[in-house]
Amino acid sequence: MGNAFKHQHLEATVYDILILGAGIAGLSAAIKAAEHGHSVLILTKGAKPDGSSNYAQGGICSVTDPKDSFKLHQEDTCEAGAGLCKKNAVKILVENGPKTIDQLVKWGVKFTPAESNDANIRFDLHLEGGHSHRRILHAADLTGKEIMRALLVKIHEFPNITFLENALIADLILNKNKTRALGAKVIHQKTGEIEAIFAKVTIMATGGAGRLWFHTIDPPDACGDGIAIAARAGTAIQDVEFMQFHPTSLYAPSLKKAFLISEAVRGYGGILKNSKGEEFMNGVHPLRSLAPRDIVARAIHREMKRTGEPCMFLDVTAHNPKDTKTHFPHIYAKCLSAGVDMTKEWIPVVPAAHYMCGGVLVDTWSKTQIEGLYASGEVAATGVHGANRLASNSLLESVVFALRAVENIEKTGILKKSFRTPTIKSEKVKMTGGEHWKKRTVEAKKLMWEKCGIVRSVAGLNEGLAKLREFNSEVEAEMKKPGTKTVALLEFRNAVESSILIVKSALARKESRGLQSILDYPKMSPKLVHHNIYLKYPLENN
Incomplete structure (x- = not known):
């Protein structure tokens, strides 16, 4: 990525905005802030921006089909959320969907286009569990990777964005009264030195917490750091009992890394079966294999306990092999590397920790209870997901509420409030x-x-x-x-x-x-x- 990720020694500067994390939420906030002319510093744990965003296969959902509606998307979200979704936050999410997609396209994201035979639909739309309508935009089966690619290219246009890579967050820096965030203490992984980085506003975009569980499909960064760091600063943590266990991770003990079999495979027509071929979801939920994730994960868990089998199976063999390979080239290749040809054989699957629906409590502008501290992406508890996230709402939430954070920062005038930087011991x-x-x-x-x-x-x-x-x-x-x-x-x-x-x-x-x-x-x-x-x-x- 050129010099953008070269380690830079930082003087005792006060940045306008410090962003902790460089997934889709962090990068979206950085670009929008930079467009307003603000100085931005982005921290990332690795040698380049990474995180769960890069691994998001299925897509990002938004109402783009004229036959679909905001009302249906809101209803589907609240139904999946088991009645606990904050309805105003859901309304904001859904109604901001189309313009957020337009913004991503403007920033260079290339979603898979619709076939030319329907002039009213711009994008190829998938169906996923819990959705009443096709509304999942995607880039083949590597949507997160494509969005990250485009955002990283876009970021290079802004000299006012600085990256600090290989950096861990030790703690937030607060004022004496612990009422305002002033930045963060950062550990440089190459040297072990702790440096104080000051900013008028800090945005937490540290990702999820799936790595707190033994079985997970999340990357190493998703280890719950943001929850602990924010909690030590004194802000509220909400609804973190709701960890979403993705029902279908690839059961392949030979693989070193767990791998997600996207919800879109079930939307495509994949049917869940036990080893005898029994479609065990038929008596569980009216949507059968397309039921919401929490219901499917528990059903698989229950069936595994009942049968004593180490996994269940997802069957797409009834579909045209060429179509399957076209729709899911990455998943097909990964399954093949584990010795499973998904066009001819059932895919062995097990549930695994995947997505934290709760997190650091924020309002609808991504503000926490501490002045100058915002949170967006998986680390935040916006209330959009309620007790269970609807498939493919996460990427949309990340961008919508990251952009709202920057909008609020502009409106409140907090960037005009100066402060004396405290002395931080070496x-x-x-x-x-x-x-x-x-x-x-x-x-x-x-x-x-x-x-x-x-x-x-x-x-x-x-x-x-x-x-x-x-x-x-x-x-x-x-x-x-x-x-x-x-x-x-x-x-x-x-x-x-x-x-x-x-x-x-x-x-x-x-x-x-x-x-x-x-x-x-x-x-x-x-x-x-x-x-x-x-x-x-x-x-x-x-």
Whole structure:
């Protein structure tokens, strides 16, 4: 990517906007802010912008077909969200869809076009689970990658955007009263040095938390860091009990990395079966294999328990092989690398942690409870997804609410408010070592999968919370010791704090709703409640 990702030593400058994370939400906010002439610094963990956005296969949904409507898209979103979606946020999401698509196209995104025989439809539209109409725009089966490609090309047009790669976030920097965000303390991975970076506004776009669970299809960056970092700053975390387990990850123990089989494969006509060929979804939901993700994931989990089989299967063999390869070239190639020809054989699938529907509480302008701190993308709890995300709403949410954050920053005049930069003491961390904490991280992931997984119980959650508190006490004792800390310790601290908040949220919800299935409370409560969770101090009280 040329010099854009070359490490740059940063002087004690106050940027207009600091963006923590360089997925689709972070990049969209950066471009829009740069178009307004603001100085922007984007932090990314890796050597280049990456994250879950790059792996999004299915697409981005919006009403673009004249036969579709905002009303239908809103209804589908709220139905999938099991009644817990914040309706105003959903309305904003849906009604901003078409102009957001136009903005992405203007920025260079190339969606797969519609066939020329329908002049009223610009794009080829997929159908996915929970949708009543075809409204999923895509770029073959690598939509996220295409959007990222276009945004990265666009970003090079702006000299006022600076990248800092290979950077981890240690903590947010707040004023003395802890009422305003002033930037972040950042760990340079190459040296271990901690640097204070100041900004008038900070936007968290740190991604999700799927890596807190043992079985996940999420990339390494999706480890819940943003939830813990925001919680330590004192802002509210909402609805984090709702982790979406994608029903269909490829079951291929030979592969080093888990791989998602897109929702679009079921929309294409893929049918879920057990090893005997029984279509077990038929008696579960009227939409059968196209039911919302939470219902499908639980049904697969239940069928695996009933049969003792390690996976279920997705069958697309009834379709024309050429069409299948055209629609899903990347998925076809990945399955083939695992020894499965999806045009001739059933695809073995299992559920895996995929998407965090809750997160850092924000309003409809992406503002948190702390002045100057915004959050967008998967790390944010906009309320759009309720208790379960509708397929392909996530990319749309990322862009819509990232752009609204910048719009609000413009309106409020916060960039005109100056502040005195506090003195931050010089620190350093060890980038190597910490094997004990790495082992502990694996233990915590297994714990979350077993005690806070697809189906939960009060006893299991309490057992999990007790163990997490033990981990937390161990971390706190180590943090109080003199000497340089390892990055493995700091990352484990984030994982434990985020996991504690998630388990506490799950215990607070005394009902089964959407992604929260709890044996002690099998029914849905008539009350609609959003739970705000805070980190308590001293930390032993969590």
